[in-house]
Amino acid sequence: MARRTMSLLPQWSSRVFSVELDGAPHYFAVQKKHRGEEVPRLFGEKAQKHDRCYSLLVCSGDRVRRAKFYGELRDKLLRHLSPECDLSPMSSFLPNVKGSLIRGYFFKDSSGTSSLTERVLQDVIQRDPVLVCSYFRGEDGQVWTQRPWPPAEGQLIEMSEDYYVVPSEAPGYHPSVLNIINSDVFYSFEEAYEVLKKCGDIIPEARSVLELLPSRAEARSKPDFPVIVIEGLDATGKTTLTESLRDTLGAVLLRSPPQCLSPWRARFDQEPPLIRRAFYALGNYITAEQIGQQGMKTPVIVDRFWHSTAAYAIATAVNGPLSNLPAEGSEVYRWPSDLLQPSLVVLLTLDPEERKRRLRNRGLGKTEEEQELDHNHLFRLRVEEAYRRISGPACVTVDASPSADQVLQQVLLLIRGKCHL
Structure with a gap:
C-alpha cells in the first residue's frame, strides 16, 4: 500500500477528483496554495457546518484484487458506517492519461460525532489497500482543506501538509473513458x-x-x-x-x-x-x-x-x-x-x-x-x-x-x- 501511495504523491496536485452525486459528476482538485477560489459545489451545497467529509481511494497495484476489493469496500462501508453517512462513488485521474483512473468512495459524516466513522476507517486502512483523506471546513466556511487520514507521526513529507480544495473544470469526456x-x-x-x-x-x-x-x-x-x-x-x-x-x-x-x-x-x-x-x-x-x-x-x-x-x-x-x-x-x-x-x-x-x-x-x-x-x-x-x-x-x-x-x-x-x- 505504501509503495502505491508514494507513486501517487508526486502527481497528487495534478489529479482531478470526481464524485457522483444525484447521478451527476462533481469535479474538484487540490493545490498547496489558496488563491481565493470558490468552494467546490459538493462541499458548498451538500455539506453542513458540522459535517466532516472523507474520501477513500483503492490503491492496490494488482488490478484484479483492486476490482474485487472496490466492490467489497462498498459493502463494508454501508454495513458499518452510520446511516447519516451518505456514500457516493468517487474516482481520481490525471486528465488525458490513459489508465490513470483509480476508484473509491466519498462520504460526509453528518452524525456530529466522528468516533464510529474513525473506528471503521481505522479498521479499513489496517487491512486494506486504501488511501483515506479527510476534509475540513475553514473557520469562515469558504475554504476546505484535504489531508491524509489519520494524521500520524512519520507521515510522508509530501502528504504531511494540507491541500486546499478547489473547483476543477469537467473533462472533455467522462473519466471512465481513460480505463x-x-x-x-x-x-x-x-x-x-x-x-x-x-x-x-x-x-x-x-x-x-x-x-x-x-x-x-x-x-x-x-x-x-x-x-x-x-x-x-x-x-x-x-x-x-x-x-x-x-x-x-x-x-x-x-x-x-x-x-x-x-x-x-x-x-x-x-x-x-x-x-x-x-x-x-x-x-x-x-x-x-x-x-x-x-x-x-x-x-x-x-x-x-x-x-x-x-x-x-x-x-x-x-x-x-x-x-x-x-x-x-x-x-x-x-x-x-x-x-x-x-x-x-x-x-x-x-x-x-x-x-x-x-x-x-x-x-x-x-x-x-x-x-x-x-x-x-x-x-x-x-x-x-x-x-x-x-x-x-x-x-x-x-x-x-x-x-x-x-x-x-x-x-x-x-x-x-x-x-x-
Missing part, C-alpha cells in the same frame, strides 16, 4: 485470459472456464462460408430472425455467450466489471472457434457477438448523456485484431415503447442490464450509439418494427448483396 481499454472492453484474447488466470485463487470457477478456451490458432481460422451476426436489444426479434435465417439458408445457428458457459454466468455476473467483462470477452473467442469449425461446411448465423459485449460495457462504464461517450472513431470502438470478423453484422432497432410492449408480452425475466434499459433512457441511447460506432465490421441497421417475414426478407436482401448467398 475502458482492456478493463471494460477487451481487445485481445491474452488480455482477457490474464484477468481470469489471476482470478484462479479467488474464484475457483475461473479455472473451469479457462479449460474450455480454444487455442489461438483455432480462434483465428477463417471460415469458407459467410458468417452473419444479428445484434439488437432484447425483444427486437433476434431469436425469430436468427431461426428463420437458419432454416432459409440451411445454416448453423450459434449464440454468444456460448451454451458451454451457462453454468458459470450467474457466478460471474456477481463479479466486478473487470472480471465479468473478461469472462464474456473470452466467451466470444469460444464462439469464434465454433464459427471457424462450422463455417467450413455451411453458412453460420450468430445471435449476438462482440458488438454486444462491447456496446453494453461502454454504455455501463460511461454514465450521463451521449456526449460522455468516447468520440466517434476512438480506438475504443475498434474490433479486436485477433478475433474472427463476421461477413455481415445486422443491428435490429425498434421504437422503445414497442420494445417494452413486446417484453411485457413475453413475460420473461430480464438481466440487470436489460432492466436498466427499461428505466434509464440515457443508458439505452448509449448502448444503441455504441453499437453504431463499432467498426471492423460496422453494423447495418434494420428496422425491426414490420412483420417478422418482412424483416427476414430485408435481411436476406442484405445477405445476398454482401455475402453473395
